[in-house]
Amino acid sequence: MPFLRNTWYAAGWADDLGRALMARTLLNERVLMYRLESGTPVAIGGVCPHRFAPLHMGKLVGDLVECPYHGLRFDSSGKCAFNPHEDGKVPARAQVRSYPLVERDGILWIWMGEAKNADPLSIVSYPAVTDPELGTVKGSMHLKAHFELIVDNLMDLSHVQFLHPTFGATENFSSSHQEVTIEGQTVVSTRWIRGGKGTPLYARNLPDPTASVDSWVVVSWDVPSVCHIDVGVTLPGKTKEEGLRAWPAHLVTPETEETSHYFYAHSRNFRVGDAEVDAQIVDFQRVAFGEQDRPVIEAIQQTIGNADFWSLRPAMFSVDTASVRARRVLQQLIAEENREISAATQHESRKTAAE
Numbered sequence: 001m002p003f004l005r006n007t008w009y010a011a012g013w014a015d016d017l018g019r020a021l022m023a024r025t026l027l028n029e030r031v032l033m034y035r036l037e038s039g040t041p042v043a044i045g046g047v048c049p050h051r052f053a054p055l056h057m058g059k060l061v062g063d064l065v066e067c068p069y070h071g072l073r074f075d076s077s078g079k080c081a082f083n084p085h086e087d088g089k090v091p092a093r094a095q096v097r098s099y100p101l102v103e104r105d106g107i108l109w110i111w112m113g114e115a116k117n118a119d120p121l122s123i124v125s126y127p128a129v130t131d132p133e134l135g136t137v138k139g140s141m142h143l144k145a146h147f148e149l150i151v152d153n154l155m156d157l158s159h160v161q162f163l164h165p166t167f168g169a170t171e172n173f174s175s176s177h178q179e180v181t182i183e184g185q186t187v188v189s190t191r192w193i194r195g196g197k198g199t200p201l202y203a204r205n206l207p208d209p210t211a212s213v214d215s216w217v218v219v220s221w222d223v224p225s226v227c228h229i230d231v232g233v234t235l236p237g238k239t240k241e242e243g244l245r246a247w248p249a250h251l252v253t254p255e256t257e258e259t260s261h262y263f264y265a266h267s268r269n270f271r272v273g274d275a276e277v278d279a280q281i282v283d284f285q286r287v288a289f290g291e292q293d294r295p296v297i298e299a300i301q302q303t304i305g306n307a308d309f310w311s312l313r314p315a316m317f318s319v320d321t322a323s324v325r326a327r328r329v330l331q332q333l334i335a336e337e338n339r340e341i342s343a344a345t346q347h348e349s350r351k352t353a354a355e
């Protein structure tokens, strides 16, 4: 298995999901999401087990999903609850998977592993996204790249001054020291940049955009591929709380081994409700992620294809510490999970042989 399964992945923004059927491929599986009449979001397998019609081409009848082809209807547990033909008997195989799906902090979190292991308490918290005191601008993007290439990009923001010249990194970024720590399974990269002009995205909202400021950027990575950022500028000697501060969320979910869903949000504590700043952030997300990061990340995917990343023996230097640690944590969890899956499979086949 190339992905960690027993973990929560971001399946989308909660406010993008309504009563319309939404199809999304996650970890190579076709998933169908929708809301019940009660508003509860649910996720089931996206392909009809009869003749494999995509269920998103069907429709909701009350809380049942009706297949577009021969009209079998499925409930939110994935069971066929209605067969419109002849005696109405439901064949045992007329069932799709159902996936635990939790709405939290405006994010839909899906569990792709065994449902019995799904513990909503283990969902990483992103309170800034729905904090009414903050101004949040959200978006999403599809990338033709392995999800870890996107995480590499987020965990090493030293690329900002080269790849995002129109936005510019904080002056003195390159010479600042990156401290990397691991707290449990969370990898945290911290940089404080003392003095110099702030990154224009924040500095232009200061009374004097050219003022010398202290800047910081803290990126926290959590299993499997979600990043929380704490970034901002403050006048020298002042605290973070006194400065202009933002808490971006970057949630990456594999679609396949070579494609990913990328959900991002930017929550700020300054000029909340100001449409002009909202537009600046929207523009930043569109240009920086869509027109600057994306072509390079997708070109890297094209270049390395499906080769194992480590087999390529990448050159490493100090800026890679955080992304490499994140890769190692995930790699270890995937290896452990694969060992457990193969032990369980062997146990099952021995049991079947003995029967």
Ligand code: FES
Pocket (backbone or CB within 6 Å): 048, 049, 050, 051, 052, 053, 067, 068, 069, 070, 071, 072
């Ligand atoms: S393909 Fe769905 S009912 Fe036949």
Ligand SMILES: [Fe+2]
Pocket (backbone or CB within 6 Å): 153, 159, 160, 163, 164, 288, 289, 293
């Ligand atoms: Fe970037």
